[in-house]
Amino acid sequence: MSSSGPVCGSAAASVDAVRGLQISIESLFVSIRHKKHFLYIHNDRNKRRQKITQKIAKEKKRLLEEIVSVQPKA
Numbered sequence: 001m002s003s004s005g006p007v008c009g010s011a012a013a014s015v016d017a018v019r020g021l022q023i024s025i026e027s028l029f030v031s032i033r034h035k036k037h038f039l040y041i042h043n044d045r046n047k048r049r050q051k052i053t054q055k056i057a058k059e060k061k062r063l064l065e066e067i068v069s070v071q072p073k074a
Contacts, residue, residue, distance in 0.1 A: 021070050028063040032056055 035056050039049055 018070075021066060025063060025066050025070070028059055028066070032059050032063065035059075 035052055039052055039056075
């Protein structure tokens with residue numbers, strides 16, 4: 001039978017890193033969804049919508065970079 005001893009330090013650090021990435025990805029996803037939802041509701045000026053659209057594009061790029069960094073290399 002296996003013992004239920006303490007988890008190795010590097011394994012615990014790895015779990016913490018994965019959890020941190022998961023939180024980061026989730027927060028970016030929610031932020032993008034929120035901005036897109038309110039893009040036309042709260043902004044009647046095209047100039048303001050353009051700035052928000054640019055922020056959404058930057059956040060999407062960061063989200064994709066984080067997803068790629070999490071995926072295992074084949």
